[in-house]
Amino acid sequence: MTGRIDYPGSSLPEVSEDESSESIIIPPKMEPEDIWAFGILVVHIYNRGLPFKMPQGAQVTASVLDSTLPSHPGRAATSRGLDFVVWRVARDCWHPLPSHRPRASQVLRIVQTHSNQVHMPETMLDLFSHVQDEVPDLTSEIRVQPTAPAFVGPASYARVRARWGPPEIAPRIVDVVLTRRDEAVPLDSTGWSRPLLDELVRWRRLRHANLVPLLGRCSIGGVGYAVSPAYTHCDARTWLADEDQNAKRRESSDSNAPLMKLLRDISNALAFLHEQTYPIRHGNVHIDNVFVPPYPSMGHRELTVNGCLGRFDRVLSFDVNDPKCRRAISEDVKMYGSLFYEVLRSRYQFPHDNSPEDFHGLRKRREGDVQLVHAIYRDTFERDSPIVEMPAIVGYINQLVMHALAGKA
Incomplete structure (x- = not known):
């Protein structure tokens, strides 16, 4: 079944009549909501369309199960000047799972230092840093059955089926595919191969309804994997x-x-x-x-x-x-x-x-x-x-x- 998800909002705390107004502490608005609003604002500026509302719990669950994000008229936005990277950041900001939205510091850094080219870091350390910064770590939410067999994917890849259980949609789970380079590709001390890190950076920087989404990354048995929807098997x-x-x-x-x-x-x-x-x-x-x-x-x-x-x-x-x-x-x-x-x-x-x-x-x-x-x-x-x-x-x-x-x- 699908449980309802209540997003925390900014509201005044209940105060009894005998409390002094000076003692009232207004809690800050939760960052996931601010980040969502930022993404909507960016699209609204360039699209001149009406922002859509925060999704309800059932919508969040459906989006995650289908590995989809809210639709966005990319071509219309581009014609109004919404460049490639800002559009990608906006998409990240309204990810259906609040825990997967970038932090404000990440948004600021990307917007200030971005390039409209799919720029690739040169060193292994830089690659790993960008993957850590841009690709959500799903390790704690991924479950691989011990008997799950690996199956043959495209050349130089190995894949295994797994299940992803984001806490926001519990008790529902999502079938996913974990992908790594085959065993002939050497791994570094962190369990990642350079070719896979390189591809993760490129993959994560593309957003379109007809491009396979990269859901995140994980480490299983000390080996790094890309996490993609189940249909990629x-x-x-x-x-x-x-x-x-x-x-x-x-x-x-x-x-x-x-x-x-x-x-x-x-x-x-x-x-x-x-x-x-x-x-x-x-x-x-x-x-x-x-x-x-x-x-x-x-x-x-x-x-x-x-x-x-x-x-x-x-x-x-x-x-x-x-x-x-x-x-x-x-x-x-x-x-x-x-x-x-x-x-x-x-x-x-x-x-x-x-x-x-x-x-x-x-x-x-x-x-x-x-x-x-x-x-x-x-x-x-x-x-x-x-x-x-x-x-x-x-x-x-x-x-x-x-x-x-x-x-x-």
């Missing part, structure tokens, strides 16, 4: 196979809509990264690094947010005038084209395929949508240098999603 390949089987079983005209939604979500994440003042390259746009949360069901007709892009060890930001910038962003676009083919190849015949066009529901598609699918693939993957950018692709994919929901694409 399995990439999108399994989900795609299930969708293909479902499409064959049911006679549904909108069976391609979930695939289009997945592509839309990943294109949204990349457009967000590429549109920053200092464009950010993800560098690992691959089906192995795409994850699909089990909520809400992608079979629903509404335009839900689902697909998330993970793995952040190659994330890098560039000055827009850097000659390498265009090449790096094009690398992401080309990888997206490969992902585009991977997701849709069971439903569409692509120009280089020799298989017959006998895919489920093909006769119901608009010829214009088929041509658009081919054009996206050709302009992102087949060309040596992609001629389209992610914001344009987002528009094309949204068009395909709408037509797929109507059973035409």
